Amino acid sequence: MNFFNNFMDMMFATFGAQAQLVLLGVLGGMLLLLAIPFMMSKEVDPLEKLKDQDRKSSGNGGERTRLRQAKGNKQLGKYAKLLEPKSEEEYSAIRLKLIQAGYRDKDAVRLFHFMQFALGIGFLVFGLVYYTFVISGENVSTQKMLMYVLGPGGAGYMLPKYWITRRIDTRKEQIEGGFPDSLDMMLVCVEAGQSLDQSIVRVANELHHSYPFLADEYEIVAQEMKAGKDKITVLNDMSERCGVQDVASFVTVLIQSTSFGTSIAEALRVYAGEMRDKRVMRAEEKANKLPTKMTLATMMLTVPPLLIILVGPSAVGITELGNMGM
Numbered sequence: 105m106n107f108f109n110n111f112m113d114m115m116f117a118t119f120g121a122q123a124q125l126v127l128l129g130v131l132g133g134m135l136l137l138l139a140i141p142f143m144m145s146k147e148v149d150p151l152e153k154l155k156d157q158d159r160k161s162s163g164n165g166g167e168r169t170r171l172r173q174a175k176g177n178k179q180l181g182k183y184a185k186l187l188e189p190k191s192e193e194e195y196s197a198i199r200l201k202l203i204q205a206g207y208r209d210k211d212a213v214r215l216f217h218f219m220q221f222a223l224g225i226g227f228l229v230f231g232l233v234y235y236t237f238v239i240s241g242e243n244v245s246t247q248k249m250l251m252y253v254l255g256p257g258g259a260g261y262m263l264p265k266y267w268i269t270r271r272i273d274t275r276k277e278q279i280e281g282g283f284p285d286s287l288d289m290m291l292v293c294v295e296a297g298q299s300l301d302q303s304i305v306r307v308a309n310e311l312h313h314s315y316p317f318l319a320d321e322y323e324i325v326a327q328e329m330k331a332g333k334d335k336i337t338v339l340n341d342m343s344e345r346c347g348v349q350d351v352a353s354f355v356t357v358l359i360q361s362t363s364f365g366t367s368i369a370e371a372l373r374v375y376a377g378e379m380r381d382k383r384v385m386r387a388e389e390k391a392n393k394l395p396t397k398m399t400l401a402t403m404m405l406t407v408p409p410l411l412i413i414l415v416g417p418s419a420v421g422i423t424e425l426g427n428m429g430m
Contacts, residue, residue, distance in 0.1 A: 189213075204347045205271040206317065219264045227260030228253065272347070275317045279348050282315030284383050286322070287354070287376035294369045300358075301329050321346060335362065350379060 189195045195213060202212040209215070235252040286307050293303030308322035321342055328338045336359055343355040354375060361371040 189217075200344070201268055201272065203345050204275065205268045206275055206320075216264055216268070220261050223260035223263055224257050225260075228257030231256035276346070276348050278315055278317045279321070279346055280350060280386075281383075282311060282318045283348070283350050283354075284376065284379040286311060286315070286318060287372060287379055291369065291372040291376050294372060300368055301326065304329075350382070 189198065198216065199213055202208075202216060207216075231253045234256075235249060239249075239252055289307045289310060290300075290303045293306050294300065298306065304322050305326045308319045308326060311319040311322065324345075325338055325342050328341070329335060339355040339358055343352040346352075357371050357375050358368070360366075361368050
C-alpha cells in the first residue's frame with residue numbers, strides 16, 4: 105500500500121494534474137498490446153495441418169513443393185483475420201488498387217492494412233507523448249488535447265492511402281506518356297514480320313530504361329501468353345492492371361481485330377496515329393492551361409512590388425509634408 109501511495113505521489117509530482125490521464129493512457133496501451141495477439145490470431149485450417157504433415161512426411165520432395173509455392177509472409181498470414189477485409193468486394197477493390205500501384209505480391213493487402221495499423225498506433229503514441237511532455241503544462245482545452253493526440257494517429261492511418269494514390273497517379277502518367285511510343289515500336293516489329301507475341305517481348309525489352317512501368321506490363325503479358333493463357337483474357341487483365349483509358353481502347357482494338365480476322369498491322373497503324381494525335385492534343389491542353397495557372401502567381405509577385413515602387417515615394421512625400429506642417 106505504501107508503494108502504491110509513493111508511486112502516485114511521484115506521478116503527481118512529475119505530471120501534476122495530468123497524472124491520472126498519463127496513467128490511464130499507459131494502462132490502456134498495455135492492455136491493447138496484450139490484446140492484439142488474441143485479436144489478430146487466425147485459426148489454423150485443418151486442411152492446412154494435413155498439408156503440413158504431408159510436406160514433413162515427404163521429406164525433400166515436400167520441401168521442393170513448398171519452395172515452388174507463391175511466396176508469402178507467414179508472420180502476416182497468422183494475422184490475416186484482422187489484416188484482410190471480410191467482404192470479398194472490399195478485398196477485390198483494395199487488391200486492384202495495389203496492383204495498379206505496382207504491388208502484386210501475395211501479401212500486398214495484408215501489408216497495406218498492417219502499415220495503416222502500425223503507423224496509426226505509432227503516430228497516436230507519438231501524439232500522446234508530445235502532449236504529455238510538451239503541451240500538458242499549459243492551459244489546453246479538451247478539443248486541443250484530442251487534436252494533439254488523435255490528429256497524428258489519423259494522419260498515420262491515412263498516410264498509406266495517400267502513398268498508394270500518388271503511386272497510382274505516377275504510374276498512370278508514365279504509362280500514358282510512353283504508350284504511343286510503344287505502339288509505334290510494336291507496329292514496326294509487326295510490319296517486319298514478327299508475331300504479336302514476339303513484338304510485345306521486343307517492345308518490353310526496349311522500354312525498360314525509359315518507361316519501366318509500361319515495360320513491366322508488357323513483360324507480364326508476354327509471360328502469360330507463353331504460359332498458354334488465353335490471349336483475350338491476358339489483354340483484359342493488362343487493361344485492368346493499368347487502369348488507363350488508352351490501354352483499354354487498345355485492348356478492345358486488338359480483341360476485335362483477332363475476333364474478326366482483320367490485319368493487326370493495319371489496326372496498329374490506325375490506332376498508333378490516333379495516340380500520337382492524342383498526345384499532341386494533351387500537350388497543347390497543358391500549354392493552354394499554363395497562362396491561367398500563372399495568372400495568380402504573377403499577380404501576387406508583380407502587383408505588390410509595382411505598388412511599392414509607384415505609391416511608395418508619394419506616401420513618403422505625404423508623410424514628410426505632414427511632419428513639416430506639424
